[in-house]
Every structure is written in C-alpha cells, then in structure tokens.
Amino acid sequence: MLFNVAPLLDGRNQAGIILAVFLGYYIKRRFFTSKKRSGKLKNPFAQDSRSPLTPLVIEQEIRNEILKKAFTKQLATEQKWDAIVIGSGMGGLSSAALLSKAGLKVLVLEKHGKCGGACHIFKEEGYEFDVGIHYIGGFTRQTLDRTLLDQISDGQIQWAQLENNFDRVIVDVMSPTQREYSIPSGRGVWKNQLIERFPEERKAIETFFSMVNKVSRQTKGWIMVKVLPIWLVNLISLFGLPRFLSDFYSLGSRTLNDVIQSLTKNKDLQLLFAYSWGTYAEPPNRSSFALQALLHSHYEEGASYPIGGASEIPYRIVPVIERAGGRVLMKAPVSQILTENGRVTGVRVGNKESSAVDIFAPIVISDAGIHNTFMDLLPENVAKMSPTWPLTNSMKPGIGCLSVFIGLRGTAEELGLKAENLWVFTDSSVEEGFNKIFDGRTLDDVLYKPYPAFFIGFPSAKDPSWESRYPGRSTITVVSFAPYSWVAQWKDLTVKKRGDEYNSLKNAIGQQIIDQVTHLYPDLKNAIDYFSVGTPITNEHYLNAKEGAIYGLEHGIERFSPKQASLLRPETGVEGLFLCGQDVMCCGFVSAMLSGLLCASAVLKTNLFNDLILLHKKVKAASAQSQRNKRD
Numbered sequence: 366m367l368f369n370v371a372p373l374l375d376g377r378n379q380a381g382i383i384l385a386v387f388l389g390y391y392i393k394r395r396f397f398t399s400k401k402r403s404g405k406l407k408n409p410f411a412q413d414s415r416s417p418l419t420p421l422v423i424e425q426e427i428r429n430e431i432l433k434k435a436f437t438k439q440l441a442t443e444q445k446w447d448a449i450v451i452g453s454g455m456g457g458l459s460s461a462a463l464l465s466k467a468g469l470k471v472l473v474l475e476k477h478g479k480c481g482g483a484c485h486i487f488k489e490e491g492y493e494f495d496v497g498i499h500y501i502g503g504f505t506r507q508t509l510d511r512t513l514l515d516q517i518s519d520g521q522i523q524w525a526q527l528e529n530n531f532d533r534v535i536v537d538v539m540s541p542t543q544r545e546y547s548i549p550s551g552r553g554v555w556k557n558q559l560i561e562r563f564p565e566e567r568k569a570i571e572t573f574f575s576m577v578n579k580v581s582r583q584t585k586g587w588i589m590v591k592v593l594p595i596w597l598v599n600l601i602s603l604f605g606l607p608r609f610l611s612d613f614y615s616l617g618s619r620t621l622n623d624v625i626q627s628l629t630k631n632k633d634l635q636l637l638f639a640y641s642w643g644t645y646a647e648p649p650n651r652s653s654f655a656l657q658a659l660l661h662s663h664y665e666e667g668a669s670y671p672i673g674g675a676s677e678i679p680y681r682i683v684p685v686i687e688r689a690g691g692r693v694l695m696k697a698p699v700s701q702i703l704t705e706n707g708r709v710t711g712v713r714v715g716n717k718e719s720s721a722v723d724i725f726a727p728i729v730i731s732d733a734g735i736h737n738t739f740m741d742l743l744p745e746n747v748a749k750m751s752p753t754w755p756l757t758n759s760m761k762p763g764i765g766c767l768s769v770f771i772g773l774r775g776t777a778e779e780l781g782l783k784a785e786n787l788w789v790f791t792d793s794s795v796e797e798g799f800n801k802i803f804d805g806r807t808l809d810d811v812l813y814k815p816y817p818a819f820f821i822g823f824p825s826a827k828d829p830s831w832e833s834r835y836p837g838r839s840t841i842t843v844v845s846f847a848p849y850s851w852v853a854q855w856k857d858l859t860v861k862k863r864g865d866e867y868n869s870l871k872n873a874i875g876q877q878i879i880d881q882v883t884h885l886y887p888d889l890k891n892a893i894d895y896f897s898v899g900t901p902i903t904n905e906h907y908l909n910a911k912e913g914a915i916y917g918l919e920h921g922i923e924r925f926s927p928k929q930a931s932l933l934r935p936e937t938g939v940e941g942l943f944l945c946g947q948d949v950m951c952c953g954f955v956s957a958m959l960s961g962l963l964c965a966s967a968v969l970k971t972n973l974f975n976d977l978i979l980l981h982k983k984v985k986a987a988s989a990q991s992q993r994n995k996r997d
C-alpha cells in the first residue's frame with residue numbers, strides 16, 4: 366500500500382492534525398493578513414528606494430565622516446530617540462535602517478571606533494583587510510535577500526561574482542597524496558560534477574542533494590517559530606508536529622555526521638558534503654544537518670563579494686538611517702541597559718560614573734549578542750524575567766577563531782591569485798583537524814606542526830576596484846580555529862601592548878600558517894611584505910565577541926530544534942527590549958540582515974516579510990520589463 370493510514374489513528378497524531386489545521390488558520394490570520402499601520406508609521410517597502418548608482422567614494426576622510434563618527438554627549442542627547450540600537454553589525458544596521466524607513470528616529474551606538482561590526486575593515490602598512498566578509502551567497506541575481514539589502518542601502522552596494530569555482534578543497538595537504546576538489550556555481554552543477562567524479566556513489570550524492578533541497582525549501586518553518594507565541598510553539602512541539610510538518614525539523618534533528626556517514630563510507634565524499642562547516646564553527650558531530658543544508662543552498666548559484674570591500678556595506682546603509690533623522694556613533698560602549706519597573710528606558714554609555722552618559726528611548730535593540738546583553742548589560746533581576754535567560758546558561762559562546770592577515774607586493778594577476786577561497790585540510794577526515802586543535806592537547810602539540818585545517822581567502826582578487834585603490838598590492842586572509850584558553854591570560858592587557866610572550870605565540874602560529882600557504886603558492890614567498898595575526902582575544906576586543914567566538918552562540922544541533930529556535934527571537938519578554946544579529950537566526954551576513962527584518966517586524970508589530978515580498982515581486986517585474994524593452 367502506498368499510504369499507511371495506521372499512524373493517523375494514533376491519538377497523539379489525531380490531536381496533532383487538529384492542531385495543525387488550527388495552526389494554519391492562526392498563521393494565515395496573524396501573518397498573512399496585512400495590518401493597518403498606526404499613526405506616523407510607514408511601510409519601509411512602500412516603494413522601490415534604489416537610486417541611480419553613484420561612484421565609489423575612495424577618499425578616506427569622506428568615508429570616515431560616516432564610518433568613524435565619534436560619540437559625543439551632545440550628538441547623542443540633542444534630540445529624542447524612538448529607538449536605540451546597541452552595535453553597528455549587520456543585524457543592528459539592518460534593524461535601524463528598516464525602522465528609520467518606517468519613520469522612527471534611531472540612534473545606533475557602536476563600541477568600536479569603526480562602524481560595521483564584522484563588516485568593518487582595517488588598514489595597516491598600506492594594506493586594507495576585511496574582518497568578516499569573504500563571500501556571500503544569493504546575490505548573483507535579484508533574490509529576496511538582495512532586494513532587502515538594496516532597500517536599506519539605496520541600491521548602492523555593488524557585487525562582483527567570484528570565480529565559477531568559488532571554493533577549492535585541498536585534502537591531505539603537504540603530503541604525497543595531496544588532492545583537490547572544486548566547488549562550482551550553478552543549480553545542480555556541483556551534484557552532477559560529484560556524480561561524474563564518484564560514479565559509484567551516485568545514490569549517496571542524489572540522496573544528499575535531495576535532503577539539502579528539502580531542508581532549504583522549508584526554512585519558513587524555522588522562521589515561523591521565532592514569530593509564533595512561545596506557548597504555541599511549545600504546544601506544537603508537545604505533539605511532535607514540527608517534525609511532522611517540516612523537513613527542516615525532521616532532517617535538522619540529525620547531526621551532519623550522522624547524515625554523511627549514513628550515506629557513504631567514502632571519506633573524501635563525506636568531507637566534501639561537510640567541508641564548509643568552519644563557516645559556522647560547529648563540528649559535524651555536534652551540528653545540525655539543517656545548517657549545512659542551508660549553507661549549500663545559500664552558495665548553490667555562486668558567491669559574491671562587495672565591490673569596494675566590506676566597509677561599503679555600512680558606508681551605504683548609515684545614510685539611510687541619518688536621512689530619517691537617526692545617527693550612528695562610534696566609540697560608544699554601552700555599559701548598561703537602563704530599566705524602570707522591569708521596563709527598558711534607555712542605555713548608559715561609558716563605564717566611569719563621572720563621564721557616563723544616559724540616553725533615553727522607549728525601545729532598545731541589542732545587536733551585542735545574547736550573552737553580552739543578558740549577562741553584562743541588563744540588571745540581573747530584569748534579565749532573569751526573560752524567557753531567553755536560561756539560554757545564557759544552556760548555550761555557550763561558539764569556539765574561538767583566529768585570522769592571519771597577509772599583505773603582498775604584486776597584483777593578483779602577477780601573483781596568480783584568483784577570486785576564490787581554499788579550504789585546506791591536513792587529512793581527509795571531516796573533523797580530525799578540529800580535534801587536533803581542541804582535544805585537550807597543549808599548544809605545543811599544535812605549534813610547529815602543519816596547522817590542521819584552515820580557510821584561505823583572496824580579498825583583493827575578489828574586488829574589481831582593488832587595483833585602482835591599492836595599485837601593485839594584494840592581500841590574503843586565513844581563518845582557522847584557536848581555543849580561547851591559548852590566549853585568555855592576556856585578555857585584560859591593552860590591545861597591541863600585550864607583551865613579547867603573546868606576540869611570539871601569535872607570530873609562531875602565523876608563520877606556521879604562512880609556511881603552509883606558501884607551500885601551496887611557492888611564488889608568494891618573496892612577495893610577502895606584511896602579516897599580522899588576530900586571536901580570540903583580538904576578536905573579543907574589536908567585536909566584543911565573548912571568548913573570541915566570532916559567530917556568537919554555539920551552533921549545536923539543539924539551536925535548530927523548535928524549542929530553542931523559538932527562544933532565539935527578537936522579543937525578549939522584557940518590555941521595550943529587542944534582539945537582532947547572528948544570535949537570533951544563525952551566523953552569516955544574510956542571516957544577520959534577516960534578523961533585522963524580524964526585529965523591525967517585532968518592534969513595529971507588523972509583518973514586514975509580506976511587505977518585502979510584495980515589493981520584491983514588483984522589482985522583479987520591472988526589471989523583466991526593462992530587459993524586454995532593451996531587446997525590442
């Protein structure tokens with residue numbers, strides 16, 4: 366029999382089906398019926414706000430007026446704010462820009478001297494380095510994500526596509542068996558390429574990609590639990606409905622390891638299915654298959670890089686906030702979220718009693734991450750009232766990461782660098798590299814040996830504007846893992862003055878990694894002009910990332926269960942306090958941006974997803990019409 370009715374007769378399932386019907390009705394009424402906006406509030410997506418492209422602004426002084434505008438008491442208090450956003454990462458800027466477009470006056474306060482969080486850049490010895498943007502999926506055509514970004518940046522951010530083979534995976538590096546695989550762009554192309562390379566594994570490959578597609582088609586279920594009332598999510602979960610209704614939850618409740626090992630015994634294929642797990646820094650035995658599936662579909666059509674570098678992102682979004690009467694101020698460390706009778710009233714900037722400035726607003730949005738917000742900024746008695754509070758204990762910060770920034774003499778063309786990334790593994794086991802770094806071994810076990818696993822990006826080769834901005838120079842960035850414990854002893858010392866022992870340790874790691882990079886690219890040896898290493902405590906300093914966890918909260922399998930996913934939401938249960946940023950959905954530029962959409966929807970009590978979808982359809986229709994006109 367094709368369809369077995371027995372499970373439907375089970376009492377729990379019957380109750381589940383009734384609940385599903387009720388739920389469908391509730392969701393339709395609550396989320397797909399547009400509500401009238403109250404008072405002065407506008408629809409941020411009422412019209413297409415892209416304006417004709419303006420040229421790239423290269424002059425640093427002009428850019429600094431936006432990206433480095435420093436906090437002063439006068440600038441922060443000379444007007445009344447409708448909302449204050451803590452942190453200028455993509456989550457914070459996206460929330461602020463949407464609320465500004467809706468008619469609110471928003472103040473963004475950033476601890477660091479530069480705007481953008483992980484989208485900020487730094488310059489040293491004539492080289493410019495991105496901190497946290499290497500490649501972004503979904504921007505090679507007019508997707509919904511691209512429409513959202515266009516609308517909060519006046520359509521001024523331009524994207525360059527990476528090489529068709531945007532990632533290369535190098536296995537058994539520096540050994541006689543070293544081998545390489547390329548990851549191509551295009552729907553279904555990688556699947557077909559894998560089948561060609563591993564014909565005996567056709568079934569495993571087809572099953573894997575079919576599972577990936579199932580998950581990525583069902584992300585609505587993931588987002589939905591973040592907007593439904595928590596009690597309702599708990600009720601639905603009680604009946605096991607999420608798994609029943611959505612492949613996101615049925616497949617997402619399996620670890621990545623479980624899935625790949627059940628599909629194939631071929632070690633290289635397992636590695637290829639999982640090679641990019643470093644993107645969210647959770648090893649496959651602890652991470653959800655759903656997250657890896659989202660990642661594969663995110664990059665399926667290729668990868669893009671912002672022309673002009675990552676700072677173009679904040680540089681183009683801040684004017685949208687300021688045009689609406691808002692302000693984005695740097696060197697503004699928020700030390701406290703102010704409350705009165707359990708309700709948020711504003712924030713305090715600065716630590717010292719004498720110089721601290723209190724700024725008031727009925728709404729405070731935190732892009733600073735859950736641990737910072739609940740453990741450091743909110744008074745403990747208020748924090749404990751929030752349903753989110755238990756997560757500060759049950760979810761740890763993710764693992765520590767390090768970066769090596771390398772400056773080279775010579776153009777990308779001269780040095781043979783391409784718009785691509787390399788994922789380098791010293792063996793073919795998916796997790797062995799990670800285990801070597803983390804499994805209780807001492808630093809000496811890792812140092813002076815090949816670093817077990819890392820990512821290499823070539824930012825200057827990805828940016829078509831680079832050569833005009835930095836003629837005759839190139840850059841490479843390497844990212845890998847490093848336990849916080851390796852460097853925690855120096856965390857309280859002043860940045861850049863942490864002493865010889867710390868410097869020699871990080872230089873030793875940096876040199877080891879550079880030796881491996883130059884093993885792959887021998888011609889680069891004589892071109893290296895500069896290098897510096899950022900450790901977990903560097904990330905802690907510049908991004909306020911707890912324990913150097915650049916991707917915020919750990920991305921373990923539980924994070925994608927309906928229960929935990931529903932607690933990671935903009936509403937905090939504390940009146941006036943909302944969350945945005947990578948802790949709300951997951952790490953990644955687009956997720957942080959979408960967290961802003963969720964957050965602004967929660968603040969405005971309206972469904973901005975609907976409004977965005979309507980505008981997106983119009984934008985696509987207009988662009989199709991203009992294509993037709995051009996052809997005629």
Ligand SMILES: Cc1cc2nc3c(=O)[nH]c(=O)nc-3n(C[C@H](O)[C@H](O)[C@H](O)COP(=O)(O)OP(=O)(O)OC[C@H]3O[C@@H](n4cnc5c(N)ncnc54)[C@H](O)[C@@H]3O)c2cc1C
Pocket residue numbers: 451452453454455456457474475476477481482483484496497498499500501502697698699700732733737768844907908909915916945946947948951952953954955957
């Ligand atoms: C090395 C690295 C590589 C990455 N590569 C990619 C990539 O290739 N593609 C991709 O899609 N994603 C990538 N990511 C991830 C992506 O950049 C992030 O997930 C996303 O940008 C995070 O945005 P956010 O708003 O959540 O937080 P952040 O960008 O971290 O911003 C949070 C901001 O809040 C500020 N803040 C914190 N506390 C306070 C306080 N008390 N007062 C004032 N300000 C405060 C911080 O200083 C910070 O600026 C990478 C990240 C890193 C670090």
